[in-house]
Amino acid sequence: MKDIYELLNDINIDENEFKEMEVSELEKAKVKNTLKRSINKKRKMKSWKKNVAVASILVSLSATTFGLTFPAYAKNIPVIEDIFRFIDNGRTESSIDSNDVKDEEKGLYYNYKKFSNEINITKESNGVKITVNDAVFDGKTVSITYSIESEQDLGENAFIDSPDIEGVGAIGGSGKTTKIDKNNYVGILTLSNLEETKLDIANIKWDIDSIQNTDNQTKIQGDWNFDFSLNAVDSTMQISDSSSEQNGVKLNIEKISVTPMSFIVYYDQIVSENISNKWDGVDVELEIKDDLGNVYSGEGNGGKGTDSYNMSLSKTFEKLDENATKLIVSPHITLRDYNSDNYSSVKVSKDGDEREITLPEKSGKGKEEFVLEDIVIELKK
The missing domain is CATH 2.60.40.1640 (Conserved domain protein.)
Structure with a gap:
């Protein structure tokens, strides 16, 4: 049986009759990751069910645009270069000229990538890879971006334990994890020093022993440990x-x-x-x-x-x-x-x-x- 891409190629369409449909950066990122995974497996697809699984990601683009806007759309799908901006407002490109972005669209983390440190440390345990991508310390708060690749679904909002700042007893913070594709996630964590002492360097110790699927309250046990230091940016x-x-x-x-x-x-x-x-x-x-x-x-x-x-x-x-x-x-x-x-x-x-x-x-x-x-x-x- 032909796969979905071969079926689309068999359709005769006058492209001038149709207009491309606007989609969000989050939808683009999700489709890109699905395409990348599905193309690698293309020759192995034998069953109708697998072909349906590949096609299902396009349902949100509507039946009308399914076979019409996709060819032009697929070649322009961006990569998530800046998780800070992606978490803020769904933007995936760090190279966008700030003059082309309205102030209300920029968000809190718009300029963080420029001043962050590339960590790029990956730890794998029990079928799950966690990567610490970037981190920045403003003298008060540590902001860390991370990505997760899993062999099994972790739900819509996977939960992981927060890091510690060495020598700081009182810490506040928040976190957000976003599912961008089946079993693939990106997220951001913030840690704030609630004590009066000012730090010039934040020594981060992040020991993760489980990841929780908050949809069904199940956990994957494992061993993902990270240690790194961050100098405070000028302030x-x-x-x-x-x-x-x-x-x-x-x-x-x-x-x-x-x-x-x-x-x-x-x-x-x-x-x-x-x-x-x-x-x-x-x-x-x-x-x-x-x-x-x-x-x-x-x-x-x-x-x-x-x-x-x-x-x-x-x-x-x-x-x-x-x-x-x-x-x-x-x-x-x-x-x-x-x-x-x-x-x-x-x-x-x-x-x-x-x-x-x-x-x-x-x-x-x-x-x-x-x-x-x-x-x-x-x-x-």
């Missing part, structure tokens, strides 16, 4: 000590650190006793723009404090416009109660026994939102 620090307060919530901007690819805002969240007695939780979200009209996207690095109300935190934002002279910080406050839809109770396990502890009920119901007065920070040049 400048500016002390701020500016604050805004309203309705029992105060936000104080301590300092700002500016690096070649980002800037970090360090701030304190201070909540009055009246608010903490009434509400279960207080969320502070910083929105930042500059005097040129640029609006900056960012990601929280976590924090620490005496309780969940009074915290010292930081948030990393995308590259600062070098022509900006002011930052305008708008603190958005949300007061919440924990109800049956979220944090009504917690399970505690001890000696194999589980029990539920119901959280104390407070008078605040639903949520209350307000915005503190803007904090304007003059940038030092």
Whole structure:
């Protein structure tokens, strides 16, 4: 039986009658990886089922475009050169001229590849290859990109343990893994030093002993160990000590650190006793723009404090416009109660026994939102 490509070649089509269909970079990346794998196996395909599996990746392009736009589309499929940008917004090429990309499309990690270190260390265990691709340290946060190749499906969002920063006891962070093809993934991890000590070098120790398929809660056990060091990129620090307060919530901007690819805002969240007695939780979200009209996207690095109300935190934002002279910080406050839809109770396990502890009920119901007065920070040049 002919494979799908031979069948397409047998169709007589006037290409002038059709238009190519716009697809996202994520779809392109997925198709490229599938094509690469399927072409290598082309001569081995004997059964109808295998041919259907190869063709199924194109279903999302619609029945109309299936045999029409594919020839022109296939030859232009890009490679994922920059995982930082891919995680941000699906872009796969690191060579795209920044002048051709709108500011709102760039994202937090748009400039990270340029200032990162190529690690390119691969470890294989139990049918799974994990590669640490690139990493960068801005003096506060380590950002690491990685890729996974597996002999079996790991679900839509494979979960792996986070690394450690040697000598740092308090670490915050986040992670994201994206499936780009059957059994192939790319991801990014961030680790933030929550302690006051400043590091010039981050020594990373990443010992992974399992990968979890979060779809079915199964695990693949293995041994993937990585050790590497990162020098902090050049940065400048500016002390701020500016604050805004309203309705029992105060936000104080301590300092700002500016690096070649980002800037970090360090701030304190201070909540009055009246608010903490009434509400279960207080969320502070910083929105930042500059005097040129640029609006900056960012990601929280976590924090620490005496309780969940009074915290010292930081948030990393995308590259600062070098022509900006002011930052305008708008603190958005949300007061919440924990109800049956979220944090009504917690399970505690001890000696194999589980029990539920119901959280104390407070008078605040639903949520209350307000915005503190803007904090304007003059940038030092």
